[in-house]
Amino acid sequence: xxxxxxxxxxxxxxxxxxxxxxxxxxxxxxxxxxxxxxxxxxxxxxxxxxxxxxxxxxxxxxxxxxxxxxxxxxxxxxxxxxxxxxxxxxxxxxxxxxxxxxxxxxxxxxxxxxxxxxxxxxxxxxxxxxxxxxxxxxxxxxxxxxxxxxxxxxxxxxxxxxxxxxxxxxxxxxxxxxxxxxxxxxxxxxxxxxxxxxxxxxxxxxxxxxxxxxxxxxxxxxxxxxxxxxxxxxxxxxxxxxxxxxxxxxxxxxxxxxxxxxxxxxxxxxxxxxxxxxxxxxxxxxxxxxxxxxxxxxxxxxxxxxxxxxxxxxxxxxxxxxxxxxxxxxxxxxxxxxxxxxxxxxx
Amino acid sequence: xxxxxxxxxxxxxxxxxxxxxxxxxxxxxxxxxxxxxxxxxxxxxxxxxxxxxxxxxxxxxxxxxxxxxxxxxxxxxxxxxxxxxxxxxxxxxxxxxxxxxxxxxxxxxxxxxxxxxxxxxxxxxxxxxxxxxxxxxxxxxxxxxxxxxxxxxxxxxxxxxxxxxxxxxxxxxxxxxxxxxxxxxxxxxxxxxxxxxxxxxxxxxxxxxxxxxxxxxxxxxxxxxxxxxxxxxxxxxxxxxxxxxxxxxxxxxxxxxxxxxxxxxxxxxxxxxxxxxxxxxxxxxxxxxxxxxxxxxxxxxxxxxxxxxxxxxxxxxxxxxxxxxxxxxxxxxxxxxxxxxxxxxxxxxxxxxxxxxxxxxxxxxxxxxxxxxxxxxxxxxxxxxxxxxxxxxxxxxxxxxxxxxxxxxxxxxxxxxxxxxxxxxxxxxxxxxxxxxxxxxxxxxxxxxxxxxxxxxxxxxxxxxxxxxxxxxxxxxxxxxxxxxxxxxxxxxxxxxxxxxxxxxxxxxxxxxxxxxxxxxxxxxxxxxxxxxxxxxxxxxxxx
Numbered sequence: 001x002x003x004x005x006x007x008x009x010x011x012x013x014x015x016x017x018x019x020x021x022x023x024x025x026x027x028x029x030x031x032x033x034x035x036x037x038x039x040x041x042x043x044x045x046x047x048x049x050x051x052x053x054x055x056x057x058x059x060x061x062x063x064x065x066x067x068x069x070x071x072x073x074x075x076x077x078x079x080x081x082x083x084x085x086x087x088x089x090x091x092x093x094x095x096x097x098x099x100x101x102x103x104x105x106x107x108x109x110x111x112x113x114x115x116x117x118x119x120x121x122x123x124x125x126x127x128x129x130x131x132x133x134x135x136x137x138x139x140x141x142x143x144x145x146x147x148x149x150x151x152x153x154x155x156x157x158x159x160x161x162x163x164x165x166x167x168x169x170x171x172x173x174x175x176x177x178x179x180x181x182x183x184x185x186x187x188x189x190x191x192x193x194x195x196x197x198x199x200x201x202x203x204x205x206x207x208x209x210x211x212x213x214x215x216x217x218x219x220x221x222x223x224x225x226x227x228x229x230x231x232x233x234x235x236x237x238x239x240x241x242x243x244x245x246x247x248x249x250x251x252x253x254x255x256x257x258x259x260x261x262x263x264x265x266x267x268x269x270x271x272x273x274x275x276x277x278x279x280x281x282x283x284x285x286x287x288x289x290x291x292x293x294x295x296x297x298x299x300x301x302x303x304x305x306x307x308x309x310x311x312x313x314x315x316x317x318x319x320x321x322x323x324x325x326x327x328x329x330x331x332x333x334x335x336x337x338x339x340x341x342x343x344x345x346x347x
Numbered sequence: 348x349x350x351x352x353x354x355x356x357x358x359x360x361x362x363x364x365x366x367x368x369x370x371x372x373x374x375x376x377x378x379x380x381x382x383x384x385x386x387x388x389x390x391x392x393x394x395x396x397x398x399x400x401x402x403x404x405x406x407x408x409x410x411x412x413x414x415x416x417x418x419x420x421x422x423x424x425x426x427x428x429x430x431x432x433x434x435x436x437x438x439x440x441x442x443x444x445x446x447x448x449x450x451x452x453x454x455x456x457x458x459x460x461x462x463x464x465x466x467x468x469x470x471x472x473x474x475x476x477x478x479x480x481x482x483x484x485x486x487x488x489x490x491x492x493x494x495x496x497x498x499x500x501x502x503x504x505x506x507x508x509x510x511x512x513x514x515x516x517x518x519x520x521x522x523x524x525x526x527x528x529x530x531x532x533x534x535x536x537x538x539x540x541x542x543x544x545x546x547x548x549x550x551x552x553x554x555x556x557x558x559x560x561x562x563x564x565x566x567x568x569x570x571x572x573x574x575x576x577x578x579x580x581x582x583x584x585x586x587x588x589x590x591x592x593x594x595x596x597x598x599x600x601x602x603x604x605x606x607x608x609x610x611x612x613x614x615x616x617x618x619x620x621x622x623x624x625x626x627x628x629x630x631x632x633x634x635x636x637x638x639x640x641x642x643x644x645x646x647x648x649x650x651x652x653x654x655x656x657x658x659x660x661x662x663x664x665x666x667x668x669x670x671x672x673x674x675x676x677x678x679x680x681x682x683x684x685x686x687x688x689x690x691x692x693x694x695x696x697x698x699x700x701x702x703x704x705x706x707x708x709x710x711x712x713x714x715x716x717x718x719x720x721x722x723x724x725x726x727x728x729x730x731x732x733x734x735x736x737x738x739x740x741x742x743x744x745x746x747x748x749x750x751x752x753x754x755x756x757x758x759x760x761x762x763x764x765x766x767x768x769x770x771x772x773x774x775x776x777x778x779x780x781x782x783x784x785x786x787x788x789x790x791x792x793x794x795x796x797x798x799x800x801x802x803x804x805x806x807x808x809x810x811x812x813x814x815x816x817x818x819x820x821x822x823x824x825x826x827x828x829x830x831x832x833x834x835x836x837x838x839x840x841x842x843x844x845x846x847x848x849x850x851x852x853x854x855x856x857x858x859x860x861x862x863x864x865x866x867x868x869x870x871x872x873x874x875x876x877x878x879x880x881x882x883x884x885x886x887x888x889x890x891x
Binding site: 042043044045046053055056057059060063064066067070071074075077078081082085086087090092093094095096097098099100101102105106109110113114117120121124125127128131132185186187188189191193195198199200201202204205206207208209210222223224225226227228229230231232233234237287313 | 414415418487488492494495498499500583584587588589590623624625626628629630631632654655656659663666667670671673674677678680681682684685687688689690691692693694702705706709710713714716717720721722723724725726728729730789790793794795797798799800801802803804806849850
């Protein structure tokens with residue numbers, strides 16, 4: 001057959017030479033990416049420290065398996081055809097086989113993806129209840145409900161006993177923690193996410209989203225605001241600290257008392273979360289003006305005005321704060337930031 | 348004896364002439380070229396922005412750009428690539444090719460066509476003028492979600508809205524033009540099952556634009572009113588709803604993805620058979636799958652919003668509808684692969700980009716399935732996994748298709764063939780750099796790196812992956828540089844093309860390269876989807 005006529009020897013040699021370029025390119029890609037892989041195992045998702053993440057990771061691996069299969073189904077024939085049917089220097093005039101299609105093949109590669117996708121969708125629906133509605137481990141175990149507020153540019157948490165925490169959330173080991181995620185009405189969108197403990201949910205002003213997790217290992221798990229929220233979006237980091245149950249209960253009870261008395265670290269935490277990201281850890285100024293030595297810090301009413309309502313580029317970080325949080329912040333500012341010297345009696 | 352010597356009328360080739368003739372032109376070919384050249388200039392601008400971003404991200408805590416500048420970079424990069432590069436360059440291809448491919452003299456409304464181009468150019472200038480606005484360029488991302496985009500200070504955001512409004516009008520006028528042209532101006536014998544597959548994709552592209560651009564315009568208008576007229580459609584503290592914007596935006600935004608990919612798929616469907624020396628495998632399947640993708644693209648917008656707190660039945664609906672789109676997409680991919688079977692494959696640069704497209708676009712399509720499975724999307728939504736996915740689709744897909752189209756039709760547009768050697772350098776650098784830049788971003792996303800951050804924590808392998816990604820982006824940059832050099836060299840020294848250098852199948856190759864102002868002296872009666880091959884065969888038979 002005309003079509004199958006072999007190319008001349010020269011053509012074959014040229015083909016081999018031409019192959020050198022793509023092989024070099026492949027080495028360029030695989031070398032560094034392979035090296036970068038070696039550390040974490042590449043396509044492995046983050047460690048799973050809660051059953052919901054384990055279940056969504058199962059979905060990931062199922063899809064990864066099918067994706068690998070389809071990738072092979074596409075690239076292996078393609079590569080074989082590229083090598084087998086390469087022109088070998090034949091003229092453009094030489095036509096390939098004039099095949100216009102094949103109904104059975106069309107049906108096959110319509111039906112196969114439909115089947116695969118049906119399996120994937122079915123598996124997702126099977127897994128969803130275990131992801132969205134975590135069962136309590138021991139019967140009669142109550143859930144710990146925590147309110148999460150996303151704000152420019154910090155996270156504020158409120159426990160059922162009104163303890164307030166900023167950015168770092170402490171939770172007990174093995175108990176289902178339910179998060180009610182929102183944002184103050186005058187704020188912007190954020191998204192709460194601790195990869196090891198569950199998917200992300202948006203904190204949107206005027207809306208409430210819910211998620212839950214049950215941490216099964218003591219440790220601190222980090223995350224980051226996952227919805228672009230403005231100039232300090234990248235600094236909006238959060239963490240969940242998982243503590244043994246007893247230790248957590250003690251801490252929570254003590255903290256409640258300390259916050260009522262004004263003896264807790266709430267002021268410092270509030271400063272670090274709500275102020276320091278723009279004004280610097282010691283009030284030295286960053287994208288916001290310096291606070292150290294600023295006379296405003298002596299004028300509680302004026303300061304409170306700005307903190308609660310915002311001013312210019314500064315968001316209303318303190319909108320909706322209770323007085324005890326404002327008191328705590330004011331105390332911290334006077335002691336540690338105002339004079340810069342840490343003088344106890346700043347006024 | 349009076350001899351009347353008739354002076355031959357000198358026909359000025361359509362692509363020559365004074366600047367003023369370009370400013371006033373209503374020729375679809377010139378307008379197509381204007382679109383393509385303008386888009387390529389914006390492509391270089393957007394590419395520079397991305398290189399700057401990757402430079403900032405090369406190390407965890409680099410100080411190349413301030414936070415504000417970085418936010419401006421990614422906002423402008425995204426807006427540029429989507430609205431000023433991919434959509435208009437495809438409109439450019441459509442402009443140049445559709446009338447030629449269907450054997451028409453011009454588009455249906457040549458003046459409207461010119462208006463559409465000039466609006467596009469002015470829209471682009473308005474967007475780029477925002478660098479000089481009070482407060483600088485827009486900085487709330489190409490999606491510009493309120494309330495953030497309402498509260499953003501300065502006029503950059505307002506110019507962004509104005510620019511998109513202008514671009515919307517430009518695209519809308521262009522789309523209507525394409526639809527009327529394709530429906531009414533096909534030459535004799537060119538039935539719907541004989542129009543080139545690229546024309547099929549432009550038809551669906553145009554219908555989608557007409558259906559969804561009004562949604563974008565509405566959303567942008569409400570946003571502008573919120574910012575400047577004291578309304579509060581999207582401001583929760585005044586009773587507005589911030590999620591509403593996301594619905595409106597993505598009702599436009601997801602079909603927009605297919606608006607950007609379908610014509611690129613059309614280019615692939617034209618290039619592969621010509622360089623495989625075969626007819627396309629499954630013409631009908633590919634044509635119908637284009638329409639099916641277009642239809643389903645209108646039903647999947649919610650998969651961009653899985654994290655806003657939707658009820659379960661909606662999550663399920665949007666997951667299933669998004670997965671369904673994978674089926675017609677798969678049909679296309681399998682048909683392209685089958686087209687190479689038993690061919691006489693000629694690896695010119697256009698073909699390399701087309702084959703590269705199949706590989707990288709398949710990866711992009713597959714990573715889309717992960718994102719459609721909503722419980723897993725909750726993990727990778729708004730991370731670098733999404734950044735990787737969208738670049739595999741929009742660069743690996745759309746831009747690879749566009750480059751294939753540029754190498755394939757350059758001879759028709761300018762009469763000279765782009766240099767093949769530089770073309771291959773361009774392809775391999777781009778292919779290697781692209782995978783190096785974007786594949787590691789999948790891993791970054793899986794490991795929890797959020798997008799739109801100007802610095803990142805030095806945990807796990809983040810620093811290594813990011814460095815690899817940055818180096819990859821530089822290699823891609825070199826590839827693009829090779830293309831620019833190629834264009835400059837070809838302009839002066841390129842090999843002359845002749846009418847039909849690739850022995851192609853479709854009508855545009857029947858006329859001269861570059862085509863005469865009136866396109867064709869006469870158009871052959873079309874009896875199949877490959878009128879030029881039919882002609883060549885008839886000639887051969889006549890010769891015996």
